[in-house]
Amino acid sequence: MKPNFSFLFKLLILQYLAVLSISQEFDFFYFVQQWPGAYCDTKQSCCYPKTGKPSADFSIHGLWPNYNDGSWPSNCDPDSVFDKSQISDLISNMEKDWPSLSCPSSNGMRFWSHEWEKHGTCAESELDQREYFETTLKLKQKVNLLRILKNAGIEPDDGFYTLESISEAIKEGTGFTPGIECNRDSARNSQLYQVYMCVDTSGSNLIECPVLPRSKCGEQIQFPKF
Structure with missing residues (x-):
């Protein structure tokens, strides 16, 4: 009995499409905001x-x-x-x-x-x-980060704040733990750069992050003016 090559080919195509669709599914969104300063x-x-x-x-x-x-x-x-x-x-x-x-x-x-x-x-x-x-x-x-931080007394005034105080202020304001990413200026100061919040796959609801990005922040973080 000869193998049905047409059937096998169709089967391989279906398997490929199944793998492709699985690879494109995702678990959550990072909603990322950056501080221009x-x-x-x-x-x-x-x-x-x-x-x-x-x-x-x-x-x-x-x-x-x-x-x-x-x-x-x-x-x-x-x-x-x-x-x-x-x-x-x-x-x-x-x-x-x-x-x-x-x-x-x-x-x-x-x-x-x-x-x-x-x-x-x-x-x-x-x-x-x-x-x-x-x-x-x-x-x-x-997610109005600037208002949330200002309400906690954290201002973009070139001042320094602890990573914990920034994170806690955002958690207090949103109900969820943020991911904080810093960069370094020419003086090697750790600066507040990006804030990651996690969102469900519909893009509508904030959720607790399954995994947070590495912060790359020092203990004291500058909130630079802009």
């Missing part, structure tokens, strides 16, 4: 967007699918390219809350395209392109 106070420096200097507030870095073991998927669908027409009515909010500080100065499109193609395409099982950006903007409104 720390981003700009590094060797690489920064360039303000073409719309001008952003406000002295935390800005969105991204919404990143992650696995519970600390790894993450990326660039899941090379055919799903960024399409600004899908978010045309969100652009003004994105310019305000999700500005690009990289050089050369830009209108943000390259930054947003990178975030969609690297991270957003791995969330397409839950959020289409418009939903991805809209959901991230809503999270920014929900």
